[in-house]
Amino acid sequence: MLSVLLASPVFAESKNHIEQYKLNMTQGATEISAEVYDMHMLMFIICVVIGAGVFIAMFISIYFHRKSRGAKPAHFHENVKVEIAWTVIPFIILVGMAVPARNLLIDMEDASEPDVTVLVTGSQWKWHYKYMDSEVEFYSKLATQQEQIQGKFDKGVNYLLEVDRALVIPTGKRVRFLITSDDVIHAWWVPDFAIKQDANPGFINDAWTNVDHPGVYRGQCAELCGKDHGFMPIVVIAKEPAEYEKWIAEQQAIQLKAKQEEQRLLAMNMSLPEAMALGEKVYNANCAACHMPNGEGLPGVFPALKGSQIATADQPKHIAILLDGVTGTAMQSYAKQLSMSELAAVVTYERNAWGNNTGDLVQAKDINAAINGK
Numbered sequence: 268m269l270s271v272l273l274a275s276p277v278f279a280e281s282k283n284h285i286e287q288y289k290l291n292m293t294q295g296a297t298e299i300s301a302e303v304y305d306m307h308m309l310m311f312i313i314c315v316v317i318g319a320g321v322f323i324a325m326f327i328s329i330y331f332h333r334k335s336r337g338a339k340p341a342h343f344h345e346n347v348k349v350e351i352a353w354t355v356i357p358f359i360i361l362v363g364m365a366v367p368a369r370n371l372l373i374d375m376e377d378a379s380e381p382d383v384t385v386l387v388t389g390s391q392w393k394w395h396y397k398y399m400d401s402e403v404e405f406y407s408k409l410a411t412q413q414e415q416i417q418g419k420f421d422k423g424v425n426y427l428l429e430v431d432r433a434l435v436i437p438t439g440k441r442v443r444f445l446i447t448s449d450d451v452i453h454a455w456w457v458p459d460f461a462i463k464q465d466a467n468p469g470f471i472n473d474a475w476t477n478v479d480h481p482g483v484y485r486g487q488c489a490e491l492c493g494k495d496h497g498f499m500p501i502v503v504i505a506k507e508p509a510e511y512e513k514w515i516a517e518q519q520a521i522q523l524k525a526k527q528e529e530q531r532l533l534a535m536n537m538s539l540p541e542a543m544a545l546g547e548k549v550y551n552a553n554c555a556a557c558h559m560p561n562g563e564g565l566p567g568v569f570p571a572l573k574g575s576q577i578a579t580a581d582q583p584k585h586i587a588i589l590l591d592g593v594t595g596t597a598m599q600s601y602a603k604q605l606s607m608s609e610l611a612a613v614v615t616y617e618r619n620a621w622g623n624n625t626g627d628l629v630q631a632k633d634i635n636a637a638i639n640g641k
Contacts, residue, residue: 293458296484296505297476299375300461306371310364317360375461378475381443383436389446389453389466389488391597392495392556395604396434399445403518406604407432408552409498416498428485433502437511438478446472450599451493457486457501465490478505493597494568495556525606532608533632539615542628546616549609554617557597562621569597573621582627585614586637602638607631 294304332338384399390406397404410429414420423429436442446455446466453466460476478484486501506514537545551560558564562573572578577585589610592600601610611629618625 295461296459296480296482297461297478299371299476300459302371302374303461306368309367313360313364375474378443378473380441381475382440384443384445385434385436387434387444387446387455387466389448389450389455389492389499390599391450391493392488392499394434394455394499394501395449398515401515401519402522403515404522405432405518407434407502409500411498425485427497428487428500428502430500430502433483433504435504435506435511435514436476436478437508438481438505439508441475441477443473443475446474450597452490453488453492453499454490455486455501456489457484457503459484459486460503462486463489481505481507481510498556529606529608529631533635536630537608537612537615537628539619539628542612542615543619545609546612546614547620549605549613550616550620553601553605554613562617562623572617573623578617579623579625582614582618582629583637585618586610586629586634589614590634590637607634607638610634 292304292307294301386395386397386399388395388397393406393408395404395406407430409427410431411423411425411427412420415422415426444455444462444464446464447470448466448468450468452468454463455466455474456463457476460474460478462474462476464472464474466472482505484503484505486503488496488499488501490496492499557569558572559569562571562578564571577588588598589605590600590602592598605613608631611631611634614629614634615627617623618627618629
């Protein structure tokens with residue numbers, strides 16, 4: 268009967284809620300994260316013992332030396348022995364806490380001799396991963412449905428913690444992360460790895476992990492990086508080394524094929540309906556969060572595209588903004604995020620949707636010409 272109860276969905280859901288709302292630090296999935304947890308518990312116990320000792324002494328003094336028992340206060344201004352004691356004892360305690368903490372911090376910061384190196388770049392509001400030892404690179408974006416965010420659908424198990432493409436790393440290997448940003452300050456945080464490292468524009472911070480067991484590990488951006496800060500999750504999948512090598516080979520083949528296909532499409536032209544259909548899909552996935560699905564933007568925050576000079580008149584500048592972004596704003600470069608066909612389609616869509624109706628049809632070859640003409 269007990270085994271049936273433990274296996275029941277109700278018990279499993281209850282256990283998940285307990286895990287979700289637990290107050291203590293996670294023990295993690297790596298040796299270093301377990302050491303961080305142990306250090307946290309050691310410091311916690313020391314603080315509890317000190318606190319308990321102070322309050323017990325205080326309450327004993329209050330109780331046994333209260334006025335109602337006829338206690339008379341002593342009159343003295345200094346006591347050398349007491350002064351020495353309450354200086355030396357805390358110093359010894361702090362040194363005793365600092366030594367193991369120092370050793371752990373040195374281990375955490377030592378990202379030397381990695382087996383795999385991944386460049387992690389924060390971008391409003393997604394992560395870009397580039398494997399430095401191969402040709403594999405991609406963006407990882409939130410995959411939670413907008414209907415869940417808007418409350419139209421029930422929230423999923425991994426609500427706001429699911430992505431379209433997860434970072435994949437091998438188990439039993441030392442993986443180094445080079446962490447930076449191409450716009451504002453982000454923070455790459457994966458609790459199971461005991462990693463929380465700032466992603467600063469213009470700087471590279473590093474961190475490392477060595478995951479023992481295959482699994483899926485989730486995290487989030489831990490820096491307030493803008494209005495969609497809460498929609499910037501991290502998902503890392505740890506695979507056995509053989510499976511990881513197979514995955515890397517597959518991804519390299521896929522990306523090579525995509526580049527070849529892109530070159531083939533340069534010689535082809537989309538019709539206006541084809542470009543509008545693809546452009547709407549690309550716009551909703553990448554642009555609608557700021558410029559709104561209706562193209563009206565957010566007044567004072569994100570400019571409208573509906574009826575704007577950029578989207579109705581200046582086509583070269585329109586293309587240039589998508590390729591280069593706009594410095595000092597949330598408008599980032601999409602040159603590496605989207606294919607030339609997708610860029611052409613979204614420019615076409617923005618120039619013909621919401622009543623703009625310019626009739627302009629931009630092709631992949633136009634985007635290629637803009638890129639090579641720089």
